Amino acid sequence: MAERTLSSIRILIADDYADWRRRVRLLLQPRPEWQVVAETSDGLEAVQKVEELKPDLILLDIGLPKLNGIEAAGRIRQLSPSSKIVFLSQYNDRDVVRAALSTGALGFVHKTDAGGELLAAVDAVFRGKQFVSSSLKDCEFTDTSGEKAPHRHEVLFYSDDAVLLDGFTRFIAAALKAGNAAIVLATESHRNSLVLRLKAQGLDVDAATQQGTYIQLDVAKTLSTFMVNDMPDSARFFEVVSGPIRSAARVAKGEHPRVVACGECSPLLWVEGKTDASIRLEKLWDEVGTTFEMDILCGYALTSFHGEEDEHVFQSICAEHSAVYSQ
Numbered sequence: 001m002a003e004r005t006l007s008s009i010r011i012l013i014a015d016d017y018a019d020w021r022r023r024v025r026l027l028l029q030p031r032p033e034w035q036v037v038a039e040t041s042d043g044l045e046a047v048q049k050v051e052e053l054k055p056d057l058i059l060l061d062i063g064l065p066k067l068n069g070i071e072a073a074g075r076i077r078q079l080s081p082s083s084k085i086v087f088l089s090q091y092n093d094r095d096v097v098r099a100a101l102s103t104g105a106l107g108f109v110h111k112t113d114a115g116g117e118l119l120a121a122v123d124a125v126f127r128g129k130q131f132v133s134s135s136l137k138d139c140e141f142t143d144t145s146g147e148k149a150p151h152r153h154e155v156l157f158y159s160d161d162a163v164l165l166d167g168f169t170r171f172i173a174a175a176l177k178a179g180n181a182a183i184v185l186a187t188e189s190h191r192n193s194l195v196l197r198l199k200a201q202g203l204d205v206d207a208a209t210q211q212g213t214y215i216q217l218d219v220a221k222t223l224s225t226f227m228v229n230d231m232p233d234s235a236r237f238f239e240v241v242s243g244p245i246r247s248a249a250r251v252a253k254g255e256h257p258r259v260v261a262c263g264e265c266s267p268l269l270w271v272e273g274k275t276d277a278s279i280r281l282e283k284l285w286d287e288v289g290t291t292f293e294m295d296i297l298c299g300y301a302l303t304s305f306h307g308e309e310d311e312h313v314f315q316s317i318c319a320e321h322s323a324v325y326s327q
Contacts (some may be wrong), residue, residue, distance in 0.1 A: 009126070054082075060076075157305075261295075285321070
């Protein structure tokens with residue numbers, strides 16, 4: 001796309017703090033030809049305003065109510081692909097930034113840097129260049145809007161625990177034997193059973209655990225760290241899961257080192273009756289799989305689905321996965 005003139009840019013500001021929106025307007029004052037056409041205080045309203053107004057630029061916070069900025073950006077890219085997005089956020093975790101940029105946004109400005117960098121960021125993105133705050137320059141961020149290596153996000157619907165444990169064991173063992181790393185998010189009983197099965201296959205689980213190539217996390221405790229009002233918060237989710245993924249990736253020794261993950265996060269939400277949260281979390285895991293180029297296997301108990309009344313949910317879960325197995 002040819003570079004466009006920076007005159008007469010129409011801007012939408014999306015942030016839940018009115019004082020900060022006023023601050024952004026002040027920062028934009030040196031460029032009177034840039035017009036703020038709307039302000040919104042939540043993610044859903046931002047998406048609606050973008051559909052209605054088709055602004056040239058959206059200055060988007062991540063921690064928005066109703067729909068967080070990362071998810072809003074994904075919808076915005078579909079509704080108005082020509083609109084540019086610059087994230088303006090207090091988050092500085094490298095993987096949150098990477099997830100934000102993976103939506104197709106070209107800019108990420110930390111709020112503490114906005115005074116000196118916001119105008120430069122807007123100039124850059126309208127010339128097709130990526131802009132990331134100077135305070136984040138110690139992290140490498142490549143353009144993530146292009147093609148990613150394919151990853152698997154599969155689901156196993158199991159008839160009893162033995163089927164689940166067999167499936168998870170094969171999945172984990174294949175990764176560890178190839179020199180890759182594996183992360184398990186499961187109940188205590190399932191984690192203990194997996195250790196026994198992996199050892200029975202000749203794997204030194206204790207050594208793998210000590211080296212950091214086999215990471216075990218409790219599913220309920222992990223969920224509690226990123227659930228807000230019975231829904232997964234995207235920014236918190238990326239912060240929570242990116243740490244173990246990064247750690248595992250650093251110690252993986254395969255020819256092409258990768259990390260795999262298997263678990264019961266979304267299935268536990270489904271069992272608790274939190275259908276929307278379960279589907280949303282599957283989408284977030286898929287984003288993680290794309291961002292980190294990792295394979296993911298989820299396990300749902302067939303007994304948790306009850307005939308026609310749950311058929312639409314069953315189909316929705318299947319739709320979020322690249323392959324479906326039932327046994």
